[in-house]
Amino acid sequence: MVLKLYYIHQSPPSRMVVMTLKALGLDYEEVIVNLFEGEHKKPEFLKINSRGKVPCLSDDNYVIAESRAICSYLCNQYEKGDNRLYPTDPKQRGQVDQILYVSENTNDMMMAYINVGGVLFRGEKPVEEKIGEVKKALDLYEGYLSKTGYIASDGLTLADFFMASPLLMLDLPGYDDFKDYPKTTAWLAKIKALPYFDESNKEGLTKMKEMYQNALKK
Ligand SMILES: N[C@@H](CCC(=O)N[C@@H](CS)C(=O)NCC(=O)O)C(=O)O
Known part of the structure; x- marks a missing residue:
């Protein structure tokens, strides 16, 4: 291989x-x-x-x-063993697949506010009128997390990775209004504490934030 x-x-x-x-x-x-x-x-x-x-x-x-x-x-x-990131049971897998599709949409809702392309390449700002979309997405997260503290199952799955991804990007413009979202806050802390989180994300997030913030200053 x-x-x-x-x-x-x-x-x-x-x-x-x-x-x-x-x-x-x-x-x-x-x-x-x-x-x-x-x-x-x-x-x-x-x-x-x-x-x-x-x-x-x-x-x-x-x-x-x-x-x-x-x-x-x-x-x-x-993937081998139990507690899979992508469960093999059709019903459990269905729940994960459902969120993988949903995550395309919640990603778009948050990205509409962050406006990465606009900020980096067209001299634009984050789109404040889209903050409502961010909050709508966060309401969905709180709902999904209400049963088990994970997004689609009683443990970590691919659904957690893909829902975490746009939340991490909210740090680019410095968005930090999570006070109404305690479950989401606790869950994101769990994702960030994964042993492979930093080595997978730190460099990319740091570089991206630097580029985004520098572009905002121009
Ligand atoms: N839905 C795709 C999105 C891939 C995507 O848009 N990648 C961006 C980087 S984050 C890219 O390659 N953009 C270059 C381009 O579209 O020209 C996925 O999840 O893999």
Whole structure:
């Protein structure tokens, strides 16, 4: 098995794949695709992922893109034992899959406020009118977390990774209004305490915050 991950630390979906690889204890080769220098649109990379996006994973000759699909594949192929990140029981897995789809939407709700592309490349600001969307998303989190303290099961699953991802990005503009969301706060602290959290996220989040804050100052 030779796993090769095409990614860049600043990319949130890429980091969720890194979390999954590390949670599963898998060795992999890193190939940085520098989006800021347009490497994702070069013919060499388009041959690997015709959509020109990261993350993308190859496993010998098998290639797969889309972070949620990549993480599901990795678990299907390599996860063993009980307490799985991607449960094998169809009903439990259904709950995780449900949240993997929901997380695309909650991600968009938060990103509409954070406005990464606008801030970095068009001199814009975070979109204050979209704060309501952030709060609507956070209400959903509190609901999902009310039963077990995890998002989709009674333990950690891929659903937790993908719901955590946009919350981490809220730190870019310095959003910290979580007072009405105690369950979400406690759950995010649990995710941040995972032994592989920092090595998967710290570099990307730090670089991204620096770029975002520098762009806001211009
Ligand atoms: N739904 C995709 C999103 C992938 C995505 O949009 N990646 C961004 C980086 S975070 C990218 O490659 N952007 C370059 C582009 O769209 O040109 C996933 O979850 O993998």
